[in-house]
Amino acid sequence: MKKRSLPLSQVYKLLEPGPVLLVTTSSGGRPNVMAMSWHAMMEFEPPLVGCVLSGRNYSFEALEATGECVLNVPTEELALKVAGCGNTSGRRKDKFAAFGLTPAPASLVAPPRIAECYANLECRVVDRRLVEDYNFFVLEVVKAWIDPSVKEPRTLHHRGRGAFMVAGKTLRLPSKAK
Amino acid sequence: MKKRSLPLSQVYKLLEPGPVLLVTTSSGGRPNVMAMSWHAMMEFEPPLVGCVLSGRNYSFEALEATGECVLNVPTEELALKVAGCGNTSGRRKDKFAAFGLTPAPASLVAPPRIAECYANLECRVVDRRLVEDYNFFVLEVVKAWIDPSVKEPRTLHHRGRGAFMVAGKTLRLPSKAK
Numbered sequence: 001m002k003k004r005s006l007p008l009s010q011v012y013k014l015l016e017p018g019p020v021l022l023v024t025t026s027s028g029g030r031p032n033v034m035a036m037s038w039h040a041m042m043e044f045e046p047p048l049v050g051c052v053l054s055g056r057n058y059s060f061e062a063l064e065a066t067g068e069c070v071l072n073v074p075t076e077e078l079a080l081k082v083a084g085c086g087n088t089s090g091r092r093k094d095k096f097a098a099f100g101l102t103p104a105p106a107s108l109v110a111p112p113r114i115a116e117c118y119a120n121l122e123c124r125v126v127d128r129r130l131v132e133d134y135n136f137f138v139l140e141v142v143k144a145w146i147d148p149s150v151k152e153p154r155t156l157h158h159r160g161r162g163a164f165m166v167a168g169k170t171l172r173l174p175s176k177a178k
Numbered sequence: 179m180k181k182r183s184l185p186l187s188q189v190y191k192l193l194e195p196g197p198v199l200l201v202t203t204s205s206g207g208r209p210n211v212m213a214m215s216w217h218a219m220m221e222f223e224p225p226l227v228g229c230v231l232s233g234r235n236y237s238f239e240a241l242e243a244t245g246e247c248v249l250n251v252p253t254e255e256l257a258l259k260v261a262g263c264g265n266t267s268g269r270r271k272d273k274f275a276a277f278g279l280t281p282a283p284a285s286l287v288a289p290p291r292i293a294e295c296y297a298n299l300e301c302r303v304v305d306r307r308l309v310e311d312y313n314f315f316v317l318e319v320v321k322a323w324i325d326p327s328v329k330e331p332r333t334l335h336h337r338g339r340g341a342f343m344v345a346g347k348t349l350r351l352p353s354k355a356k
Contacts, residue, residue, distance in 0.1 A: 018196010
């Protein structure tokens with residue numbers, strides 16, 4: 001999978017449909033990955049993304065400490081790995097090895113990108129005002145990568161308790177908006 | 179479409195997959211509706227939802243002034259109405275009449291529910307700390323309604339510029355999480 005840089009103005013198109021993400025962090029040189037669905041776009045450019053990482057997650061500690069993560073967008077063929085990441089903690093397990101995910105170097109942040117995901121968004125925390133009350137971080141996407149061969153990604157959308165909706169057909173309707 | 183009350187603990191299942199929502203507000207007794215995709219779950223129960231309403235939208239003023247809205251979840255058959263709502267302003271137009279949407283009374287807030295949407299979430303603003311910088315409101319869902327006959331809703335997910343992904347098949351995978 002050969003990826004290219006994606007203009008930051010296009011990032012919202014990846015996240016606005018609401019896919020499950022794999023969030024990578026790195027703490028003390030040790031990378032980790034978790035599944036995450038509680039995210040929202042907050043600005044087009046520079047792209048801002050708000051997200052909640054449960055305080056019970058090992059990844060929360062790493063994001064809180066380092067202020068860096070990568071949001072990786074998985075598609076249908078990774079569904080079992082995504083569910084596996086969601087069901088285990090990285091506190092005592094190397095989830096990259098356990099689920100056969102390949103870490104690839106990011107360009108501007110320490111956490112790795114996941115090679116198997118068709119898109120990767122390198123992020124830095126820019127606002128922590130709602131972390132204490134809601135574990136809600138505001139991230140700025142500083143660099144985006146995409147596999148340009150994926151036109152209509154079959155992303156995963158969590159309906160709760162392990163039920164994942166897979167992206168279906170696309171309707172194209174008249175639009176005045178972005 | 180006969181709706182019943184949905185336990186608040188189940189609300190996350192409706193929003194976590196990331197569907198486009200129709201947000202209804204009411205200002206001076208006049209209801210309005212807009213399409214919105216920038217939302218994220220922030221807590222299971224009571225359910226909290228963070229969302230961005232552009233400051234250019236007439237609905238922003240109403241939500242800011244009244245602190246109340248209803249999040250309505252449309253499905254595929256409403257796609258043209260959703261795109262229409264997204265392409266027009268309620269400042270000078272009655273969008274309910276223009277797009278053939280039926281307002282139905284909510285039980286705890288002033289803005290109407292949309293009868294044609296299979297689920298309706300009555301909300302109050304509970305945190306405005308990020309409104310000034312990002313137009314980001316934290317809402318609490320105080321009452322939820324659902325049409326129990328809709329098991330796998332064909333929700334709409336905006337990919338940008340009028341391209342809407344329609345919810346496809348469901349995978350059921352092992353889960354330890356909610």
